[in-house]
Amino acid sequence: MSNALSPSARRIQDLLNSLGFGPRVVEHEGSTRTSEDAAAAVGCDVAQIAKSLIFRAKETARPVLVIASGANRVDEKAVGRLIGEKIERADPEFVRESTGFAIGGVPPIGHAVPPLVLIDADLMALDVLWAAAGTPNAVFRLTPDELVRITGGRVDVVRKG
Incomplete structure (x- = not known):
C-alpha cells in the first residue's frame, strides 16, 4: 500500500473529507473487486462488505x-416493488456514465447522476462496513449509520431468500 491515492480514490477521499470524515480510503496492491477479495484484503467477514x-x-x-x-x-423484483418500477441490470457503459x-x-x-438508493437492511446489524472507493482495489471503512447518512438511502429488505 502506498500513501498516494489514485485519482478516483482521491475523489472519494476528498468527498469524505468534505462530509467531515478523516482519512478513510485505503488502496491495496491486490484487487478488492469482489466482496470475497475485499474481505480478504481488509480482514473482515464478507457480510461486512457494502457492495454498490x-x-x-426500466x-x-x-x-x-x-x-x-x-x-x-x-x-431484483423486491427492489422494483420498493421503487415502484421494474429494474434491469445495468451494462458497464451505463454504470460508468451514471456513476x-x-x-x-x-x-x-x-x-x-444522483441515483435512487436502497440499503440492505442486513448491513444495519453490523458494527463496521467496508465500501468500494472508486477503483477495483480501494475501499473505505464506515458504520451502517454513516452509510445511511452519506447516501440518504432507504433501508429495506433487498436480499434474495
Missing part, C-alpha cells in the same frame, strides 16, 4: 444504487 450495485430503472432509465451485504444476492466509475470500484457516494 447499479441497476437501471421506465425512467434512472440509475438505482442498491448497497448490499457482500454475503447477499439482490432480489463516473467502472464496475468493481463503484463507491456508494460521488455519482455523476
Whole structure:
C-alpha cells in the first residue's frame, strides 16, 4: 500500500473529507473487486462488505444504487416493488456514465447522476462496513449509520431468500 491515492480514490477521499470524515480510503496492491477479495484484503467477514450495485430503472432509465451485504444476492423484483418500477441490470457503459466509475470500484457516494438508493437492511446489524472507493482495489471503512447518512438511502429488505 502506498500513501498516494489514485485519482478516483482521491475523489472519494476528498468527498469524505468534505462530509467531515478523516482519512478513510485505503488502496491495496491486490484487487478488492469482489466482496470475497475485499474481505480478504481488509480482514473482515464478507457480510461486512457494502457492495454498490447499479441497476437501471426500466421506465425512467434512472440509475438505482442498491448497497448490499457482500454475503447477499439482490432480489431484483423486491427492489422494483420498493421503487415502484421494474429494474434491469445495468451494462458497464451505463454504470460508468451514471456513476463516473467502472464496475468493481463503484463507491456508494460521488455519482455523476444522483441515483435512487436502497440499503440492505442486513448491513444495519453490523458494527463496521467496508465500501468500494472508486477503483477495483480501494475501499473505505464506515458504520451502517454513516452509510445511511452519506447516501440518504432507504433501508429495506433487498436480499434474495
